[in-house]
Amino acid sequence: DAGVIQSPRHEVTEMGQEVTLRCKPISGHNSLFWYRQTMMRGLELLIYFNNNVPIDDSGMPEDRFSAKMPNASFSTLKIQPSEPRDSAVYFCASSLAGTGSGGGYTFGSGTRLTVV
Amino acid sequence: GIQVEQSPPDLILQEGANSTLRCNFSDSVNNLQWFHQNPWGQLINLFYIPSGTKQNGRLSATTVATERYSLLYISSSQTTDSGVYFCAVHSGGGADGLTFGKGTHLIIQP
Numbered sequence: 001d002a003g004v005i006q007s008p009r010h011e012v013t014e015m016g017q018e019v020t021l022r023c024k025p026i027s028g029h030n031s032l033f034w035y036r037q038t039m040m041r042g043l044e045l046l047i048y049f050n051n052n053v054p055i056d057d058s059g060m061p062e063d064r065f066s067a068k069m070p071n072a073s074f075s076t077l078k079i080q081p082s083e084p085r086d087s088a089v090y091f092c093a094s095s096l097a098g099t100g101s102g103g104g105y106t107f108g109s110g111t112r113l114t115v116v
Numbered sequence: 117g118i119q120v121e122q123s124p125p126d127l128i129l130q131e132g133a134n135s136t137l138r139c140n141f142s143d144s145v146n147n148l149q150w151f152h153q154n155p156w157g158q159l160i161n162l163f164y165i166p167s168g169t170k171q172n173g174r175l176s177a178t179t180v181a182t183e184r185y186s187l188l189y190i191s192s193s194q195t196t197d198s199g200v201y202f203c204a205v206h207s208g209g210g211a212d213g214l215t216f217g218k219g220t221h222l223i224i225q226p
Contacts, residue, residue: 042219104164106161
């Protein structure tokens, strides 16, 4: 198994540009999570999906952020327009989980986003 | 929401030493996991342990759910154990979006 695959690994973009981050979860996992990591705020849950359905997007900071999961093997996180304060490492994780049944997370390698 | 406190925030040890990392949480949980973030930024799942005790090589973890804490033990530390150790929890029903603590930054010196 190749694990959770994220792309790109690094992204440098100018303020105001659209940014799209991609994630391929582990085959068979039914939950997918997007996290953001910064020095100031640590690891924050942005949104998660269960069986491709968004369950909780209360962590999405603003309307500039949107996430989709069109099928079980692909998810995107889009920022439009991007701002310097969006600079962070964005992680995707997947797990085999249900209502309270848990299941260990597997994280991708992350996308380091820099908005200048 | 649920609060997660980890201690100590920083720990510097010599190779070969043992260590105990603590995680306190403010509510009952149905999911608790320990992660290691290595110096290259990769997050590795160590344990899924909402209750009880587990061991994996030199690492072991214990969660006492009734007292709302979990401990991660590292024995015979190696330099490759350096990094940040995170505790993450979920409380309540629904799919398991975890809340992370701020982590313990561990440095193992040769």
